Amino acid sequence: MNDFNEIAEAYIAAWNAEAGSRNELIEKAFTADVAYRDPIMQGDGHEGIGGLIAGVKGQFPGFVFTLKGTPDGFADTIRFSWALGPEGVDSVIEGTDIGLIENGRLKQVTGFIDKVPAQ
Template identity: 50%
Template sequence: MTNANETAQRYLAVWNETDAARRRALIAESWIEAAIYVDPLMQGRGHAEIDGLVAAVQDRFPGFRFELIGEADGHGDNLRFSWGLGPAGGEALIKGTDFALLEGGRLKAVHGFLDQVPAAA
């Protein structure tokens, strides 16, 4: 497995990329074509659906950024990390933990869990 923190940072870079063409390129680089993403609020399969999920989150929370919380942990093709989402340079209002399965160093499946969500979100 590549460095767990680097993989988690590449993943979060996708969620932070607001240029649609660049975001799609990042998805193609870091996710396998048949990848899946699932969390309590949404799910998608394949590059186009994952891109749509990211765009929807960016529309819902304009100006917010994802940041890694602590250190990512990995073994074999498994990855676990926590993240925060909040205004750029501000405190994370939403926090979660994701578990990922890699294939050839690329994301195959990501299962997200929400650890902190304000009532207004």
């Protein structure tokens, strides 16, 4: 049985990780052959996920990811929402991710962007 909270928290920890601890947290959260897709970016494998995380951290310095609400799912599928923004203020970007789980780690993630800053 999958612990959806633990899986989502591992995902958030990986996205918040600084370079020195990032690889370890990526390995904890994602399978080696993970595939990530959202409307803006995509990446495959641990190296691809690491590149995506580095890119987001570079574009939004000082921002942190937080879980929004309670993760849920069934069988090998998880759904959770997240928020991204400076610590202690309202989020700037929000999204919802759907993932496929294999052995307690994410094997596939499809992301949806729910809120973006007005242009």
